[in-house]
Amino acid sequence: MTDNFYNEILIDHNLHPLHLHELPCATCSNEGINPSCGDQLSLHLVIDKDIITQGSFTGVGCAVSQASTDIMLDLIIGKTPQRAMELCQLFSKMISGEITEAELEELEEAGALQNISKMPARVKCAMLGWNTLKKLLAESI
Amino acid sequence: MNSKGYKKDFPVYQKYPDLVYLDNAATSQRPQLVIDAVNEYYANENANPFRGIYELSDISTKAYENARETVRGFIGAKSIREIIFTRNTTESLNLIAYTYGRDNIDKGDEILVCISEHHSDLLPWQRLAHNTGAVLKYLECSESGEYSVQDLKNALTPHTRLFAIAQVSNVFGQANLIREFTDICHSNGTVVVCDGAQSVSHMPVDVKDLGVDFFAFSGHKMYAPMGIGVLYGREDLLEKMSPFLYGGEMIEYVTRENATYAQLPHKFEAGTVNVGGAVGLGAAIKYISGIGFDVIQERERQLTLMAFEKMQEIPHIRIVGSPDPQKHHGLITFTLEGVHPHDVGAVFDADGIAIRAGHHCAQPLHQYLKIQSTARMSLAFYNDEKDIESFICTLKTIRRRMGYDR
Numbered sequence: 001m002t003d004n005f006y007n008e009i010l011i012d013h014n015l016h017p018l019h020l021h022e023l024p025c026a027t028c029s030n031e032g033i034n035p036s037c038g039d040q041l042s043l044h045l046v047i048d049k050d051i052i053t054q055g056s057f058t059g060v061g062c063a064v065s066q067a068s069t070d071i072m073l074d075l076i077i078g079k080t081p082q083r084a085m086e087l088c089q090l091f092s093k094m095i096s097g098e099i100t101e102a103e104l105e106e107l108e109e110a111g112a113l114q115n116i117s118k119m120p121a122r123v124k125c126a127m128l129g130w131n132t133l134k135k136l137l138a139e140s141i
Numbered sequence: 142m143n144s145k146g147y148k149k150d151f152p153v154y155q156k157y158p159d160l161v162y163l164d165n166a167a168t169s170q171r172p173q174l175v176i177d178a179v180n181e182y183y184a185n186e187n188a189n190p191f192r193g194i195y196e197l198s199d200i201s202t203k204a205y206e207n208a209r210e211t212v213r214g215f216i217g218a219k220s221i222r223e224i225i226f227t228r229n230t231t232e233s234l235n236l237i238a239y240t241y242g243r244d245n246i247d248k249g250d251e252i253l254v255c256i257s258e259h260h261s262d263l264l265p266w267q268r269l270a271h272n273t274g275a276v277l278k279y280l281e282c283s284e285s286g287e288y289s290v291q292d293l294k295n296a297l298t299p300h301t302r303l304f305a306i307a308q309v310s311n312v313f314g315q316a317n318l319i320r321e322f323t324d325i326c327h328s329n330g331t332v333v334v335c336d337g338a339q340s341v342s343h344m345p346v347d348v349k350d351l352g353v354d355f356f357a358f359s360g361h362k363m364y365a366p367m368g369i370g371v372l373y374g375r376e377d378l379l380e381k382m383s384p385f386l387y388g389g390e391m392i393e394y395v396t397r398e399n400a401t402y403a404q405l406p407h408k409f410e411a412g413t414v415n416v417g418g419a420v421g422l423g424a425a426i427k428y429i430s431g432i433g434f435d436v437i438q439e440r441e442r443q444l445t446l447m448a449f450e451k452m453q454e455i456p457h458i459r460i461v462g463s464p465d466p467q468k469h470h471g472l473i474t475f476t477l478e479g480v481h482p483h484d485v486g487a488v489f490d491a492d493g494i495a496i497r498a499g500h501h502c503a504q505p506l507h508q509y510l511k512i513q514s515t516a517r518m519s520l521a522f523y524n525d526e527k528d529i530e531s532f533i534c535t536l537k538t539i540r541r542r543m544g545y546d547r
Contacts, residue, residue, distance in 0.1 A: 005491070006484070011544035037483055037499045037514050038507070060513050062481035063543060125483060 005119070006063065009112035013067035020070065023056040028140045032132030034124050039065060043132045047140060050080050057129065064113070064122050069129030071110050076133070081141050088134045095123055147432075147523040152176070161494040161531045166311055166339060166472050166501075166519035168361045171425075175364055178424035179417045190416055191390055191407075205416045208423035209406070215426045216337075216356065217347035218373050222405040225372040225379075226419055230338040231261040233357035233372035234305075236409065237334055238265035240382040241355075241374075242303070245332075248274030251300045253331070255288060255317075256281045256509050257310045260502040262336040262357075266305055275302070281509065286313030286462040293322055297329045304331050308340035308351075312503050312515070313462035314445075314472030316340065323352040332378070338362055342521070343441060343470055345434045348373050360418060365425035369418030372409070379405050386411040437522040441471040444520050444529055448473055451533045457540060461515055472519040474501070477536075480543050482516040488542055492535045 026044035033040050039061040046054040055073045072091070076084040090107055093099045097117035104111050116126040148154045150172040153162070162170060182204055188197035190205050209221050218224055227233045242265070246252065252266045256279045270277040280296050282288050288306075297304075304326045309316050323333045335353040340346060342363035348356050355378075360369040374382075384391055384402055388411040393401040402408045429437070449466035452458050457478035463469065477485050486498035497517045500507045507514060518532060540546055 006488070006542060015544045037481075038504060039481075039513070060481075062483035064484070064487075066481075119487075122483070122487065 005115050007112055009071075009109055010063060010067045013070040014063035017057075017066055017070040019056045019073040020058065020066070021056050022058060023054060025054070026056070028136055030132050030136035030139070032128050032135070034061070034065065034128050036124055037062065039125075039128065041065065041069060041128055041132060043069070043129065043136055045136065045140075047081060052076055052079055052081060052084060061128065062125050064116065064125035065128040068110070068113055068126045071112070072129050072133065075108055075110055081137050084133065085137050085141070088130050088137075091130050092127070095126055148525070150174070150428075151523060157493075159493055161492075161528045163518040163520055163524065163528065163532060164495045164497050165521040165524075166362070166517065167497050168367070169342065169364050169521055170523070171364055171366065171421075172428055174428055175366070175421050175424045179366055179421040182417050182420040186420075187416075189413055201416055205414060205419050208416075208419035211423040211426050212371055215346075215430075216341070216371075216373055217349050219349065220376055223373055223376050223379065225374065225406045225409045226414060227357075227370040227372050228368055228415070229359040229361070229370035230336060230357045231370075233355075233370055234262050234334065234336065235265045236372055236385045237355050237357075237374070238269045240385050240409075241332070241378065242266075242269040243273070244381075244383055246273050246275050246302050249300060250275040250302045251278055251298060252276070252303050252305070253278050253280055253296055253301050254305045255279070255307065257286065257312055257503060257506045258305060258307060259311050259336065259338070260504070261338075262305050262307060262334070263505065266303070276300075279505070280304075280306075282313075284510070285464065286310060286315040286468075288317055288322070290318065290321055290325065293325055297326065297331060299329075301326075301329060301331045303334060305334045305336070307336040307338070308346070309337075309343065309470055309472075310462075311339045311472070312474050312501050312506055312517070314339075314469035314474070314519075315462060316344070316468070316470060319351045319353060327352070339470075339472070342429065342437075344438060354378055360422040360425065363422075363425055364428060365422040366418045369415050369422050371422075376405065379409070384408050384411070388412050390414075432522065440522045441520060442467070444524055444526070445469050445471050445473070447526065448518065448520075448529045448532065451529070452536065455533075455537055458536070461510065461512070471521070472517065474515045474517040476512060476515055477539055479545055480539055482514045484543060485516045485539055488539045489532075489535055492531070494532055494535055496532075 023044035029044045031042050041059040044056045055077050057069045151170045153170045186200045186204050188201045190202040209224050213221050213224050326333045332354045334355045337358040341358045354375050356373040361367040391411040446466045459476045461474040482498035489496050500514050
């Protein structure tokens with residue numbers, strides 16, 4: 001692992017997460033657990049007329065899981081659940097190291113986590129929020 | 142300290158000369174002579190032990206039984222009949238729960254377990270309680286990780302059948318008062334199971350002095366191969382216990398309907414055994430004895446003290462457990478304010494330093510201490526001052542590298 005893995009984008013989202021808060025008006029929520037560290041994360045969304053209008057997360061986690069989830073919410077708010085699901089699949093592709101340059105652009109800031117594909121020990125951390133989103137959408141769509 | 146002398150014994154340092162390995166509580170590295178002993182067994186002495194009516198099988202049997210005698214001497218057991226080879230501590234403890242536990246523990250009985258136990262000395266008892274209707278109770282420790290004699294006396298009832306305790310905690314590094322606790326338990330008619338996974342490589346152990354009824358440990362945390370472990374049990378208890386696994390080499394005579402079982406210790410060693418592992422464990426014990434626990438304990442004490450004192454000078458560090466470095470036995474668990482332990486571990490990894498991060502298979506303890514997870518450095522006698530200096534040097538930079546205090 002190289003030190004620049006904790007790049008400025010990741011550090012900034014970890015220290016100042018925009019979406020780390022409760023969301024009392026959420027229309028759906030789901031929980032994810034990372035068994036290797038015991039970290040728990042809850043994801044909350046408001047889906048209104050087939051658009052994710054609001055989203056937040058609560059819980060504790062490492063910089064990778066916190067930043068990854070915060071970036072994910074930035075990306076999916078304002079999109080349809082179907083588009084969010086596609087982005088989930090693109091993110092998984094990136095983490096398994098199989099993404100194309102064009103696809104990477106669609107992930108915007110989430111591309112800052114591309115190096116996780118070289119760190120098997122942290123894949124679960126990066127995927128925690130995304131896997132929770134996938135579960136939540138599968139149940140709500 | 143002549144540290145180079147010891148690192149030279151471990152080939153991992155030839156491949157990674159700059160490795161700073163501080164995860165010895167998870168597993169130790171292995172010296173060349175242990176690797177050689179295993180190689181030589183498979184090259185020169187390999188055959189299925191006990192079964193063959195031929196010389197090579199006999200040689201293999203002798204290699205295995207010699208290792209058992211070495212283990213017996215190492216922990217001061219009375220007889221080789223009390224030494225059972227298993228895969229590891231976890232299997233040893235499960236063996237007790239599945240045999241002694243199911244034979245002797247019933248609905249309404251109580252099992253007392255220390256809150257700081259590793260999951261391997263907790264889940265077998267939790268499961269046994271679920272299956273039998275027994276009550277699982279926890280003995281709680283102080284914030285510094287100490288268990289008091291009075292708390293133990295208060296926790297024991299006429300129904301307490303079994304008490305499970307680690308000799309050294311894998312989170313606190315604290316050594317428990319096993320002899321005192323055992324005496325109290327025995328006067329209550331309570332059997333004592335002791336998890337020695339974190340003690341046997343760091344201090345001399347004599348099961349007779351400790352007085353425990355069962356004692357479990359793993360080879361891989363004491364320079365031996367993975368996949369070999371030991372269960373010591375008092376002969377009179379083992380004698381009465383049902384077998385654990387059923388199959389080859391644990392029988393005396395088998396008919397269509399029934400079987401009688403082999404004598405101790407073979408009754409508990411079903412199937413083809415891990416002779417290579419046992420031989421490696423024997424070699425590791427001889428290696429430890431060659432260095433001597435006086436040397437091992439003094440080196441580990443000095444290194445722990447050095448790390449502990451330097452860690453105390455770093456802001457935002459919280460050391461879990463005793464404020465007295467002498468009580469940590471080469472193991473320091475800590476948190477760094479604002480940085481998740483996994484990130485702490487990742488930054489150490491970036492600098493070539495191996496430590497552990499997470500809940501260390503002790504989730505109930507972390508819940509009890511109200512800490513989500515922790516980081517842990519754990520050393521062995523082959524570590525040196527340079528390792529500690531590198532560890533401290535990186536530790537000082539982590540918060541800055543994670544975006545704080547810039």
